[in-house]
Amino acid sequence: MIVKEGKARIKLDKDVFYNPKMTFCRHLDVLAYRVIAKDESREVRSLDALAATGVRGIRACLEAGFRSTFNDKNPRAVELIKENLKLNEIEAEVFNRDAVALMRESRFTHIDLDPFGSPTEFIDAACLSALKYLSVTATDTAALCGSAPVAGLRKYAIYAEKTEFYPELGLRTLIGKIVREATKYDKAVEVLVSWAREHYYRVHVKLRRSVALAGKIYEKVGYLFYCFKCGNREWLPMDGKALEKCRCGSRFVMIGPLWLGELHNKVFVKAMIDDVDGMHVDEGTKKKLRKFLQLIYEEIDVPFGYTTHHIAMMLKTSPPQVVKIIEELRSMGYRASRVHYSGVGFKTDADVETIKNVVLALNTQN
Numbered sequence: 001m002i003v004k005e006g007k008a009r010i011k012l013d014k015d016v017f018y019n020p021k022m023t024f025c026r027h028l029d030v031l032a033y034r035v036i037a038k039d040e041s042r043e044v045r046s047l048d049a050l051a052a053t054g055v056r057g058i059r060a061c062l063e064a065g066f067r068s069t070f071n072d073k074n075p076r077a078v079e080l081i082k083e084n085l086k087l088n089e090i091e092a093e094v095f096n097r098d099a100v101a102l103m104r105e106s107r108f109t110h111i112d113l114d115p116f117g118s119p120t121e122f123i124d125a126a127c128l129s130a131l132k133y134l135s136v137t138a139t140d141t142a143a144l145c146g147s148a149p150v151a152g153l154r155k156y157a158i159y160a161e162k163t164e165f166y167p168e169l170g171l172r173t174l175i176g177k178i179v180r181e182a183t184k185y186d187k188a189v190e191v192l193v194s195w196a197r198e199h200y201y202r203v204h205v206k207l208r209r210s211v212a213l214a215g216k217i218y219e220k221v222g223y224l225f226y227c228f229k230c231g232n233r234e235w236l237p238m239d240g241k242a243l244e245k246c247r248c249g250s251r252f253v254m255i256g257p258l259w260l261g262e263l264h265n266k267v268f269v270k271a272m273i274d275d276v277d278g279m280h281v282d283e284g285t286k287k288k289l290r291k292f293l294q295l296i297y298e299e300i301d302v303p304f305g306y307t308t309h310h311i312a313m314m315l316k317t318s319p320p321q322v323v324k325i326i327e328e329l330r331s332m333g334y335r336a337s338r339v340h341y342s343g344v345g346f347k348t349d350a351d352v353e354t355i356k357n358v359v360l361a362l363n364t365q366n
Contacts, residue, residue, distance in 0.1 A: 002087075006030060007062040007280045009087050010055045016077045017052045017116060025202055026056055027281060027289055029112075029135065031272040032193055032204045033064035036110065036133055038271070043067050046110040047129070049099040049122065054081035056112055061090050063280065066110070071095040071102055103129035113137065120155045120177065127182040132207055136178060139200045144170035146255070160255045163226060164310035167196035167341035168263075172303070174201050175259035176221055188213035191261065192268045195296060196341040220261030224304060225252035231314055231352045233304050235260055262301050269297045295340040305339045305347040311359050320362040322346050328358045 001012045005023055012018050037044055046066040048057030057068035070081045070092060078096040085092055095102055103111065103125035110133040111126045113119045118140040126134055138144060143151035146160035146169055153159060156177045163169055171194050179189045187207045194203040222237035227246035234243055234252070237260065243252050273293045276286050312319035322344055329336040329348050339345035348355065 005055060006059050007088075008055060008058045009084075010053050010058070011080060011083055011087060012053065013076065013080050016074065016080050018055065021198070022200070024285075024288070025137070025197070025200065026059060027279065027285065028193075028195070028202070028272075028292070029056060029204075030059050030063045030279065031275055031289070031293075032135070032268075033060050033066060034275050034278075035268055035271040036192075037064045037066065040109070040132075042109075044109045044133075045069070046112065047071065047103070047106075047108040048112050048114075049103065049126065050113060050115050051081055052077050052114075054084045054094075056114060057092075058084060058088050058090060060112075061092070062088060067092070069093045069095070069108065071097055071099055073098055100125040107131055109133060110135070115139075118143065118155050119174075123178055124181045124184075127178065127187060127207070128185050130207055133205070134178065134182075134207060135202075135204045136174065137200055137202050138170075138174050141170060141199060141201070144173045144201060158256055158258065161226075161228075161253055163255075163304075164231075164307045165305045165345070167201075168303075168305055168339070169224075169255070169258070170201050171196050171203070171263060172258040172260070175203055175205070175261075175263075176257055178203065178205060179217055179221055179259060180257070182207060183214040183217060185209075186211045186214045188217045190265065191259075191263055193264045193272065193296065195292075197292075217261075220259065221257055222260050223254050223256035224258055225254055227252055231306070231310065233352070235303055260303050263299070264296055266297060269293060273297060292340065295338060298337050299339055300335050300337045300347050300349070302335065302347050302349050305342070305345045306352075306355060307342060308344045308346070308359075311352075311355055315356055315359060317360065317363050319344065320359055324362055325355070325358055328362065329355070332358075 044066045046068045048070050051070040051072045060066035061068050111130040112135045114137040142148040143155045145166035146162040190206040192204045225234045225243040229250040230248040276289050308319035326336040334350040336348040
């Protein structure tokens with residue numbers, strides 16, 4: 001069976017994993033690759049470290065001009081990658097290696113990690129090997145978002161409990177892990193774009209080798225202090241300080257260490273949006289890509305969002321429309337926006353008591 005995805009034609013095999021549900025993610029990846037390629041003066045040498053069918057690396061070659069190298073430890077996958085390269089008239093190196101060993105031996109401009117499950121066993125070697133860019137997928141959502149605290153400790157060395165903004169918590173857990181691994185090699189991290197969607201998290205980051213910047217990046221890594229009783233949240237960098245009690249009198253739960261910095265670079269995301277028209281996809285898909293990226297672009301740079309349902313539950317009232325909450329907060333001088341990961345989610349720099357008062361006032365008007 002052969003499927004068409006973007007410019008690529010991909011032969012499938014029952015013994016090699018291919019997930020059609022991740023096609024939208026790969027469309028977004030191609031947009032990110034194209035922006036990276038435009039920003040680079042040299043050809044981008046990329047490693048598709050866990051390549052399976054090779055679809056991501058092949059699309060990176062065909063649609064972004066990358067020079068991809070492919071690797072998979074499954075011998076059948078390696079043979080299939082070679083067949084797919086021939087099918088798409090691409091010449092490239094293909095390895096049948098342990099990905100960690102390969103990354104420790106070689107250096108690439110860009111590395112893409114798209115494992116089945118957790119990426120944690122590969123992140124250290126990828127941070128060593130990647131000279132400038134790293135892209136990571138994670139599907140072990142329970143460990144990342146606090147549903148499985150012990151798994152979070154084992155895999156990501158963080159303590160987390162499930163909150164109403166759990167998709168964002170998962171993203172910040174994953175980025176925090178990447179940052180901590182990268183700084184071991186004197187590399188600072190800039191998040192170019194990231195998103196939480198359906199069953200997975202996806203992050204694209206830029207690396208810069210600098211001892212000073214690698215130390216300074218920890219101003220953006222720290223802990224969330226969350227009150228499960230009133231919904232209040234505070235956060236602090238990793239500077240030895242901690243908060244014990246919420247102003248409502250309940251004890252804070254300390255979650256982290258997490259990434260507290262930006263989840264996207266607006267200039268980078270805008271460039272992705274501007275390039276959607278050049279994608280080899282149908283108009284309906286282009287519309288979906290624009291809509292999703294626009295949500296990311298407009299999402300304000302404030303950690304830890306809210307949901308209308310959770311606020312309403314605490315107040316024992318009905319949830320107003322999220323757009324009305326945002327409009328009211330903005331009219332009061334606060335920053336507010338929707339979030340990309342939830343239809344009922346929003347972010348604001350207003351505190352939780354202000355948000356509650358807005359919700360009650362909106363319900364009174366109705």
